[in-house]
Amino acid sequence: MTAVNPTDWRDTSLSRLLKTRLPIMATGLQWLANADYVAAAVNSGMMGFITAASFADTAALRDEIQRCRELLGTRAFGVNVSMLPKLLPGDRTEEIMALIADERIAVVETSGRDPTAYVAALKASGCRVVHKVPQLRHALKAEAAGVDAVTLVGAECGGHPGESPVGTLVQGALAARALRIPFALGGGIACGEQIVAALALGAAGVAIGTRFLVADEIPAHADYKQRLVEAQPGDTTLILSSVRNSMRVLRNDTTATVQALEGDGVNDIQQLLPYVRGTLGKAAYASGDWRQGALSAGQGVGLMTRSASLAEIIAELEQEADTALARLGIGDGGV
Ligand SMILES: Cc1cc2nc3c(=O)[nH]c(=O)nc-3n(C[C@H](O)[C@H](O)[C@H](O)COP(=O)(O)O)c2cc1C
Incomplete structure (x- = not known):
């Protein structure tokens, strides 16, 4: 079966x-994607x-899951587990995966590391696993490990585009030729x-982070959202490639400092951490x-013109999308 119903793109x-x-995922956003x-x-x-x-701990995550259940009743939602090598010591992945299985969460979005070790147990609990990667070879590995779907992110993305970023348009075409399971772009x-x-x-859907940062429901100050509305695509930049942890973030005083240090040959996370630690972003x-802070944001900032509710943005x-299809002579603009 093809990925998309030809009479209804949804x-x-x-x-x-x-x-x-x-076919849209509002994917993981540290500090922001709350209940x-x-x-x-x-x-x-x-x-x-x-x-x-x-x-900070699994008890707090469990409370947030409970709060989401209270807001949504029986409607399903997901949990994002970023398994990137942590800047600070301590890995809670094991505990978090156990909590997700125990809570019978409908979908988990994994990222940052090979999810193979967790796939069988998650699926046995009824959870769908969507693994997010910046490189096709990692997507193929996740497909072989039995995940239900993968997300491929391209160089323009907010957060982590990988160490050899590939543009989103190229990423999608490559993925369509190689993958058998559904993929989001x-x-x-x-x-x-x-x-x-x-x-x-050939994607079966999309993963969106940056576009939704100006949503009313995002728990962040209005001045930050206003800056995103005003930002141009060139107002994001890459930092931390010196420590093989590249991040696309909003250009600011912190990125200038970090890029100057990296330009001077600093490649020790301990020296960069005072500028990029997550609590500064929070x-x-x-x-x-x-x-101040390393604030993940993608080149999509250039397409945001106002803050609005998530329902209005959608x-x-x-x-x-309907207009684009009508422009191509597909559908009547309101399929
Ligand atoms: C502010 C922000 C925080 C993010 N935090 C996470 C995270 O904690 N875990 C994760 O897997 N991805 C995270 N991402 C990446 C997004 O889930 C998504 O892959 C990315 O935003 C998609 O590209 P886009 O920003 O161009 O839409 C974050 C992105 C942003 C913009």
Whole structure:
């Protein structure tokens, strides 16, 4: 079966897998994708992911899962588990995966490391596993490990584009030729026309982070969201390639300092950590002072014109996708 129903772009192998109205995932956002945001994503027709890395311990994550259940009733939602090598010691992946299985979470988004060790137990608990990667070879490995779907992110993405970033358009075409399981495409996707482009490439859906950062439900200060609205695509930049942990972030005082140090040959995370530690980002979201901290953001910032509710943003994306299809002579603009 093809990935997308030719008479309805919303009906794809991914939306069927996730049982969502739309083939769109509002993927993990550290400090920001909390129960309120995830509930709004689900209520807008997407799959949303509470981001485990935002919580100090599994008890706090369990409380947030409970809060999401209270907001959503029986409607399904997901949890994001970023398994990237931690900047600070301590790996809680094992405990978090056990909690996800125990809580019978519908979907887990894994990222950062090979998920093979966890796939069988998660699937046995009824959880769907979507693994996110910046390189096709890792997607193929995850497919062999039995994940249900993969997400490929391209160089434009907020967060981690990998150490040899590949543009999203190339990433999608390569993935379509190589993968047998459904895949979502992410990285710079911030309007409906790009969703249609991703589906045309062979993706079964899209993964979006940056476009939703200006949503009313994102728990961050209005000044930060206003900066994102004003930002141009060139206002993001890559840092931390010196420690093989490249991140696309909003250009600010911190990125200037870190890039100067990296330019001088600093490649020791201990020396860079005082500028990039996650708690600085958390403080920036709360205060609105976007000039400090490593604040993940993708090139899609250039496509955001205002803050709005997630439901309004989704309505806009759907309208743009319908218009793009009508422009191609496919559908009547309102399929
Ligand atoms: C502010 C922010 C925080 C993020 N935090 C995480 C995270 O904790 N775990 C993760 O797997 N991905 C994280 N990501 C990556 C997103 O889930 C997603 O892959 C990416 O945003 C897609 O590209 P886009 O930003 O161009 O839409 C983050 C992205 C942003 C913008």
